[in-house]
Amino acid sequence: MSSLRPDIYTLTTIRKLSASSVRTHASSTQSSGRGGLAGREGGGRTTVIVENTYKTEPDVKFPxxxxxxxxxxxxxxxxxxxxxxxxxxxxxxxxxxxxxxxxxxxxxxxxxxxxxxxxxxxxxxxxxxxxxxxxxxxxxxxxxxxxxxxxxxxxxxxxxxxxxx
Structure with a gap:
């Protein structure tokens, strides 16, 4: 993962990292067709900021x-x-x-x-x-x-x- 530049993360990867605060760039909606990595030539960049998802209380109580x-x-x-x-x-x-x-x-x-x-x-x-x-x-x-x-x-x-x- 360290060989990938932050500007080519897919939205799937960003969602997996959503437990911590992440600031990165993702290409718009075009896909290269290989593993979901977005191509650089298809449009502008969108900044995606993912916030912490700490939950201090459970949605479902322990039964x-x-x-x-x-x-x-x-x-x-x-x-x-x-x-x-x-x-x-x-x-x-x-x-x-x-x-x-x-x-x-x-x-x-x-x-x-x-x-x-x-x-x-x-x-x-x-x-x-x-x-x-x-x-x-x-x-x-x-x-x-x-x-x-x-x-x-x-x-x-x-x-x-x-x-x-």
Missing amino acids: VRKVQGIIKDVLESRLGEERYRPEDSNGLAMELAETIKTRVKALQVPRYKLVCFVHLGTGKKSEVQLSSQCIWNPDTDIYADFTFTNHHMFAVGIVWGIYYE
Whole structure:
């Protein structure tokens, strides 16, 4: 891209760069027919100024209830009457977290980064306390969680939705 002069950017390229402030020149509407690059001999130049597109609030809120339903469905359908086995718990937790993350991504909530966490433990009257910390905007960032238990084990699934400005 550095070999191209700023005066031959296409409007498509400028739109892709619209997240930052760009000042460049683009030829008018004539195209050379190769990759959309505009020819120089067809007319005057137009100055295109693209402004920042920072959005501090989401257009669509993170669907907490739907995500809780996904976590619940994945944990209950996969674990059912599963017994806790320490040697298998790492792979199982990673599999569950990946499945939850994939299903939440399918909701296509724009501008949210997802962090998915699954913790498994034995159900033998054990007590576990989990804690997490991060820089958080309470107006836009949110989480959904669900705790599954049976007679042999427990599982905690959490999905954090962090709004990306």
